Each structure stands twice: as C-alpha cells, then as structure tokens.
Amino acid sequence: MNSLRAKLAPLGPLLRRSIVDMSYSHHFVDFQGSAIPTAMKKLLVTQLSPDFRKAVTLMPSVPVPVPGDGDLLIRNRYVGINASDINFSSGRYDASVKPPFDIGFEGIGEVVALGLSASKNFAVGQPVAYVQSGSFAEYTVVPAQVAIPVPSLTPEFLTVLISGTTAYISLKEFGDLSKGKRVLVTAAAGGTGQFAVQLAKNANCYVIGTCSSDEKAGFLKSIGCDLPINYKAENVASVIKEKFPEGVDVVYESVGGEMFDLSVKCLATKGHLIIIGFISGYKTPLGILPVKEAALPAVLLKKSASIHGFFLTHYMSEYKEAIMSLVKLHRSGKLVCEVDNGELSPEGKFTGLESVFRAVDYLYTGKNIGKIVVELPHLVNSKL
Template sequence: MQQEGGAMKAWVVEGYGTLDRVSIRDVRIPVVPAGCALVRVLRAGLNFADVISVRGEYQVRTDPPFILGAEIAGQVVDTGGFAHLAFGDLVMAQVTSGAYAEYCAVDAARLIRLAPGTDPTQAAAIPISYTTASIALFDTAGLRAGETVLIHAAAGGTGIAATQLARNAGARVIAATAAPEKAAVATANGASAIVNNRAADWVETLRGIAPGGIDVVLDPVGGDITLQSVRALAWGGRLLIVGFASGAIPAIPANRLLVKAASARGVFWKFDADPSGIAAVQRGLATALAEGTIRPIIGATVPFAALQEGLVELAGGRTIGKLVLDVENA
C-alpha cells in the first residue's frame, strides 16, 4: 500500500470550460482528515453531472483545480479510527469530488459496506444513479404497486435503475427512447412497452398504450420532452424533474397541472442534507445488489486514460447503460 502523502494519478479540472480542461496529473495521496477514511478506488461511475461540473454549471460548484468524479467503489486502506470499518473492506460511496483518482478521502458516514465478493464495477454504478432513482420514485413520487411509470432516457444509468426499482415495486414501466438498440436494452431490462419520444406523435402513441394516462414520469431530459410529458399525465400524476440533459429548461404550463390535479417535483438530493436517510437508502441498495434484485447494466468499462473520451460519449447521448472508469489499473 502506498502511504498517505505519496503520489497518485488523478484527473484534475484545471479550470471551468470544455472537457479538454481535464487532464491526468500526479498529485499527493490525500492525508486523511478527521471524520474520514481513505479508500483505494477500484472503479468510478461516470455521470452527466461530471460534464456540467467541468463547465461550472452544476448546482454544487467546486472551485478549480479539483479532482473530478463523484461515485466510487473501492477498498478501505485507512479506517480513520472508525470501529465499523476494517482494512480491506469493500465499500461504495457518493462523494462531492475526487472519484477519478487512485485514492479518495471519504467522510466515513458516506461509506456503505458491500458484501464480500461484490463486483466493484457493478457497485460503482449504484451510489448516484440508483439513489437518485429510489428517491425520485419512492420518497418524492410515492410510487405504488399497480401504477404506470414513464421513464425517459430508459437505457441510461438512472433510467435503467428506475426501471428495475419500479418493476420490483409492482409498477408497470413504459420506456421512452428513440434508438432501436436502446429500446432493446430497455425491454430486456423489464419495460413492458416502448415509445419513441423523438416521434412527432409519441404522446398519442403513449395514450394507446396507457389510455388512463401516466401516474409517474421520470424526466432527466427537459425541453419539449417535459412539456409533452405533462400532456400525458393521469389524474393526480406526478412529473419528476431529474435533469436537463437536452440543455433546455422548460417553462411548465401550470394550467395543465391544475386541470389534472397533477404535480411537478424537482428531484435533487445531497448527502449532507439527510445523512442518515441517504445512507439508509444506499444500504438497502447494497443489500439488493448482493441479493441480485437489482443489477446495473454496464455499457462499458472505460480505461483510466480514456476518461475524456468516455465523458464525450456520455455528453453526446451515445452511451447505453452505465459507463464505469477502471481506476484499479491506472
């Protein structure tokens, strides 16, 4: 094991801008601050939030220079004196930054222990995508068995997670995606029907599939997708605003919500705002992963040196499933 204060490789954001502002640097292994443990990162999940963080457009800004990345799976190499941790424990965590590095100092409260033998590639896909999907569907929307859920970007990391969680809860899932290869993934993942949300008449097609309307819409896309989704809501339907991958922030027509007794809710969580609640959700997800009731679909394992290329593909909407960075073999 390398010692704290030694050298490690990391992807550092030198300044806000395009992805060429991110580069590999040799930096110091973190000295573990009070309340933290040191984790040797094995895998790290790629997220669209990384792209907008580099632009300086993410809701939570970190001033450059900083190490990019917010989702890890790895092994504890310094417990920080916490009795519930042991050297070599396999853990996962969502962090504010620092995931794309060989070592990461993590608030011990954020560390979720994993069952021995858990695949770190699978685990690295859980802390953000599955936590977001769980909070959206259950804490925010109060999803119930028998309801119908429409999931946009259903072949992406959060869409895959939401499909599995909704299906496990007894809901009917309709996946919205345009590309045939993405539709095939969504179907294999448990969606009962597919709509092409790039077609001009997709809402009419959706009404043929779900004549009573949609109870819950999970929307990470924004723009016209959001506006059309409001038209598709059932009485008492809930629109979940997860993000704006299209780059367009819509002005939602309040009259359409009013006449359907519907609601539009933003989905945004911070560990520090509810540490015990978020940790409880993530422990449940770790158990579900160990039991096999959830299983991330990994689109690709990205070599450490190819992070930029992976983020470019993610930003362009060309990925299927979750992209995971191989930090172990940096």
C-alpha cells in the same frame, strides 16, 4: 512513538508505516505488499466550462493525500460517470468555488491506509464505496463515516450509489407507486433510468420507457419494461396518446426540453412528474433548454397534477435505507445493476483516468446502456 506503534500493531504488519512517513513523505505499505507511490494521477477542474475537456486537466503527478485520524485512504478501482459531471465542471452547483478543484462524485476501491480512530470500523484491504467529490483520482481520502463497506470490488455496486438511490428515494417520496399505475421513464436505459424502470415494475406498475435504439429497447424488455419506445423510430407522444388516452400517472424525467413538454402533456389527472435532471441542456451556456413555461400553471391546474424536483443531496437522511434496500433487491435477483464499461465504444473499454474524458463524451452520445463506469487498474510492481 513506541506507544503509537503499539496501537497500530493490531492492524497487522501490512499497515507498517513510520511516523515520519505518515506525516510527510506519504510512502505507505499497502496490504498486497507493494509500495504506494508518493505521487499519483488525478483530474482537476482548471477552468469553468460545460465542455468537460476544456474544463478538466489530467494532472500526471500530484502528491498522494494523507489520511487524517478519522479518514481512509482509498485506492480507487472503479469510478462512476454522471451527466452532472459537466454541471460540476462548469461551476453551476456552487458559484463560490473557483478553480482549481477536484471532480468525480463516486468511487469504489480498497482501503490502503487509515487513521487510528477510523481503524475501529475499517481495516487495510477492505473494499469500500463512497460518494464524495474527488473520485477522479488514483487515490482519494474519504472520511470513515461516509465510506460504505462492500463485499467485493465489483462495479455493479457502484451503480446504486448515486443512480440507484436517486431513483429509489425520488419515487418513494413523490411517485406514490401502486399496482396498475402507469409510469413513464425517460432515458430509461441509462444509469438512473434502469432503476426507475425496475422499481416501478417491482411495485406492479405498467412501465413505459423511452430510449434511442432497438438494442436499448431489448434491454428494457429484459428488465421488465412493458412498453419500450424507441423515439428515433416512433413518435412518443402519438404512441402514448393512442395507448393511454387518459395519460400516465407518474413520469420520471431526466431529459428536459421537448421531452419535458411532452411529459407534462401526457400527465393524467392527479399525475406526478418527477424531475431528476435535464441532460439535453447541460452542454448549453445556461445549462438548460427552454420549455413552454407560460402554459405550465394552466396545464397543472386543469389536471390537479404536480411537478417535483429531486436533488439527492437534500435527501441524505434517506440514503442509508435506500442503499440497504437496493442491495437487498440485487442480492435476491430482483434488481439488475447494468454496467457499461465502454467495450462497445469506438476506442474500447474505459480504462485509466485518461479515459474519463472519453466516458463523458460517450455518455452524451446517448449510446450507453446502464451506468458508465471507468476502471482504474492497479498493477503490483514490487513485493516486500
């Protein structure tokens, strides 16, 4: 036991924990000198449903997890909301997984405890981000190999973990972007759309973006969108047909249903349509709205056009390079990482795990600008 404590000593007195505490009572000492509680709040999927409020239960008191040898215990400070949270809560991603199970795809926070082998690359107090199921909790255990060191605990970094990398990798793989190409981004002012707009613009493309309000159109102009189209005030198909009679070269599509049909019709010869989601159907029993599939082969053949589906999980070999490139662009001032923390929502800022429910509801109203993020504040109640 003394030899183990000697090995822990280089991590500093702020990591002091007895071996009994480490294995059983989970009563840690964090880097700010306040005791990490033995219990925490977390969200848990308790029944399968596309209705997030029916599927998910707030657990007011569950044990704080214990990190293994290669793990980090992270106190979450910000967690990201994704449209696919309700696909996960409805069991669509893995039919073999039965409730109860954890939920939440991404988080950013500080390391408050870690295993011995994890201490080679991480330290207590270090801010890190991660993509892993189970982020909708006050504390999450994350394998050290999936944790990403970040310079500070700012929610902007959270925007690139899933939303930014999805746009970056999908456009790199299937967009074939180059100067002068016409790119249509649907739901362009959303968490992922904002990146597709900017990445296409950085490639010197002409960018068209659909949105649902004049406020969003203003935001799109501010990040370089050449032609924002408010679909509640304008007919998207008519505008595109008038301005681009030959069609558009690339469509970055995340809405589905009628918007998917429109996107297929407006493709130019040899155009590419990239599907990264179909949010309009996620709340339905089957998770998708019908499209005019019968005509699809003929339309694609006539235009020598193509459609590509993109699911981030299948491209993790590209993930590290995508993150590094996005961070570099952001630091150079070439990439805006817009965060929506709910300040303009009816009940105000999304703060605490309880507000995850509101944040998911807010996402499906389509009123958010940028990535929706929930803050999990931590108050230091005691000092040692």
